[in-house]
Amino acid sequence: MAKTESLSEVHQSVNTDKRKGWRRILAFIGPAYLISVGYMDPGNWATDLAGGSKFGYQLIWVLLMSNLIALLLQSLSARLGIVRGLDLAQASKQAYPRWANIPLFGLAQTAIIACDLAEIIGMAIGLQLLFGLPLIWGISITIFDTILLLFLLNKGMRAMEGFIVSMVFIVGISFLVEMFIVEPSLKEVAKGFEPSILNGDALYIAIGIIGATVMPHNLYLHSSLVQTRKIERSNKGIKEALKFNLIDTTVALNLAFFVNAAILILAAAAFYKNGLHEVAEIQDAHKLLSNIFGNVAPTLFAIALIAAGQSSTVTGTLAGQIIMEGHINLRIQPWLRRMITRLLAIIPAFFTILHYGENALGGLLVLSQVVLSLQLGFAIIPLIHFTSDKKLMKDFAIKPWVKVLAWASALAIIALNVKLVIEEISGWAKEANNWWIYVIVIPALILIVLLLLYVFFHPLIEKKRNASKQLVPHGNALDIGKIDKISYKRIGIAVDFSKNDRNTIRHALIQGGKDAHYYLIHIVETAAARYLGNDVMDHETQSDAANLEKYRANLEDLGYDSTPFIGFGSTGKAIADISNKNEIELLVMGAHGHKGLKDLIFGTTVDSVRHKVNIPVLIIR
Template identity: 80%
Template sequence: MKKSESLSEVHQSVDTGKRKGWRRILSFIGPAYLVSVGYMDPGNWATDIAGGSKYGYQLIWVLLMSNLIALLLQSLSARLGIVRGLDLAQASRNAYPKWVNIPLFGLAQTAIIACDLAEIIGMAIGLNLLFGLPLIWGISITIFDTVLLLFLMNKGMRKMEAFIVSMVFIVGLSFLVEMFIVEPSLKEIVKGLEPSVLSGDALYIAIGIIGATVMPHNLYLHSSLVQTRNFKRDFEGIKEALKFNFIDTAVALNLAFFVNAAILILAAAAFYKNGLHEVAEIQDAHKLLGHIFGNVAPALFAIALIAAGQSSTVTGTLAGQIVMEGHLNLRIQPWLRRLITRLLAIIPAFFTILYFGNDALSGLLILSQVVLSLQLGFAVIPLIHFTSDKKEMKGFAIKTWVKILAWTSALIIVALNIQLVIEEISGWGKEINNWYIYALIVPVAVIIALLLVYIFIYPFIKKNREDSHNIPHGIALDIPDTQIKPYQKIGITVDFSKNDRNTIQQALKQGGKMASYHLIHIVETAAARYHGTSAMDHETQLDAENLEKYCANLEKLGYKAFPYIGYGSPAKAIAEITNKQELELLVMGAHGHKGLKDLIFGTTVDAVRHKIGVPVLVIR
């Protein structure tokens, strides 16, 4: 049976019911910290450094405004997951037509790849700055983050959260020490919190700060992560969960704000005050810190960059799983899904360095932020629709004043990001001066804009309709009273291990002495893979003898049994025998492998059931 929960491996894995007092509050703390790392990733660093070096403390208020918008939207995301038990992608699949969810998935996945691209580049730069490791090698080794994530997921949600919080702590501590080294002006910091009129480059950088701060994948992620908490799902239980998760969100995002503000203040105090107004690249910032403050500040800077990149890649890959399962209801092996997400981000970075050199990475970082900005509206607008729905939110729909703030925030985000995209496309057109920039990119941008309008209007038009696709798994069907026909031909897979006895006994219970039993064993030796039925190596002969013994044993007990030997790939060979012999039921033994063993040994059952059209009974 398919698991339908968001992040099913860790769904409701953290029990909150047995804890009291402050321990109960702590049991809800965690999801927002995983989300907060996206607000202090290497993509943010570039915009913060550019803003601080060029305009000093002037843009701190933009960071504060971005943080307040993020706090509002993340609290809505948590509300959706807690109240409805759906992540944002699942809610979109239930609310919008199927054809809409395909481009929604494509846009969300592209944004996650773009975000992951920024994390990979940032981490590779950090490794280069700290250890002198070439960027091409730094990018290559980030593929092992997939193994780290698989390990953390198998250890449980709390272990993963502990890892992420430790990374956030390293980033925060590094910048706290750097604040003492650079000694910023407190008076000018306070003055920077006062809103000012922005134009030209200042407006452009401000848009970049907002675009890099309010990330769409965090909304998908948060709505899923809050579901890892197991609490009583009555009115009081949901109300308490909402309260504790808001505290979690407020604390985590304010910490992220202080880290972002610290980066901007560092750039202002170190570069702006020293007349270095054009510092936009992370490597330049690291180098200049060394010239101005000695060796400690740049080392801390590089350590923080590695920690930020590492933690952000873990959460970005999780978001990739959520959007694939949510929008498409497509579930593949966790390790494979995470590997695909990572490879799709590594490949562009890898080839950019190979063909254009290390200097082109900064341009790739900017491009990733533009791609990221395109998807914001497609996450924010549905989120506001879903949390405003009084029928679905069951008394927990957002209040009118929150709705006004949310729609205003959405308008600001979408308008500013549209402006950013228009300016970027215009810039490409002027620099490259090729007709295909306008012939290809502009039509795509227009189609995406029309889809955004549709996403906004559709819930208003279809608000009152009753439709079965709004229910996650459809409607329960009537079961007709039919004559139950016993299974006549039952297949049993055997591997001559201690599990065979239980597997065969359970199979015999399904058909009794009226059915025929077809014992299947697959030989996987090199000879069997290459020579198939003509293979007569020692293992093949021994397996054939053992299979005959099983059949003889069953015949003594009064059962009809037939032996079948297959060769090569177990899943393919078992499916071929099942289909050829027209079996009605297949009984298979599962070995209960976990983690890496499941990766190596435990995938046959899952592969077989996709290749045959008869029921599969799995025996542990």
């Protein structure tokens, strides 16, 4: 049966009913900590280092403002997941037509890849700083974190949350120790919380800080992760869940703010105060820390960078799953989804190093943040629409003052990110041989802006139509009605001459009885069979033909009619070809029983066959 829940592997896997008092609050703690790592990824590090080294403590208030906006939007995301039981991608699928969901999925997936690119670069830089590993080797190693993700998924939601919290703890402790080493001026830090007029480079870096702080994939992720908690579906239970998740979000995001502030303060105290105003590269920061403070601070810096990159990678993968399943209802194996995303992110990193050299990775990091900024509006605008809708959210629709704050935040973020994108494109346009700006980039941006306008206006125009839509991912259950007996006259039986054949044949005979005709199917998979097909007459083929004849004769003695068929080459394709050619009405197959690594090596015949035939397939274990 298809699973319709968001992150169905861990949906409602954490029970909250049996806990009381502070233990009950702890049962809800976790989702926001997974979200918080997105606010501490290498993209944030780059903007924080640039801001601290160039302007000292002046931009701390921008960090605080960004954190407050993020807190508001993440609380809306959690509200959507708790009240409607849908993640942001599923809600978008219901609210917008399919033609719009496809580009929405494409943009969201691009943002995931851009985010993953930042994690790859950060992880590779961390490994280089700590072990002297070349960046290209560090990037290659990041492929293997797929294994870590699968391990964590198999261990359950709490194990994954424990891993992420541990990584966040390592990052926090590393910077806490470094803060004691650099000894910042508390008076000047406090002064940095006073808002100041921004212009020129300060405005540009401030835009970068905001763009790197509020990340679109976190909004998708949070709306899904809150559904891992099993709650009472009453007004009281939902109110309690909203309250505890707000506490979780507030604490986690404030911790993320302190880490980001610590990076900025570290850069201000270590570099700005020493006249080093142009530290924007993570590698530069590490080298300068080593020159100023010895080996302890840069080592802690590298460890924190690796921890931040690894934890952000895990959450980015989960967000990719949510977006794919929600927008286009496509479910693939976690390891395959992870590998595809990682490879798509590694390709530009490899190309940049090989073509432009290792020093160009800093520019690629900035570009990844620009791509993220393009996606922000497509996540924020629907989120505010959905949580404002009284017909769908009922008593839990956001209040007017919250709506005003949310739209003001959305407008500010989108305007600032648009400014960032325009400035980046203007810079590219000044370069020589820039025809691709006018042929590819600008037309793509025009289409993106038109889609953004559609995303904003569609829910306002189509409110009545949206309210009547089904509120479940796969529609409502049908009336089954009268059940007529189905009689199969042509039944295929796939055999492999193993001990499982007896059970497979027995179940097939039960389905059709003595009135049906049975087609005994076996596929020869030798190298010769794959090349020569029907012309092969090797020992295995002759032996298999003799075995099939024994089955046929045995069935004839029992009063059943059957015909043996031997196929050659690819098992799935050959079984499907024989079934289609003989107009078989039911196919009975034995499950091979492969698990884990064997499935990757030997493949899954059952899956291959069922996608190539349009008849019922009965799988026997």
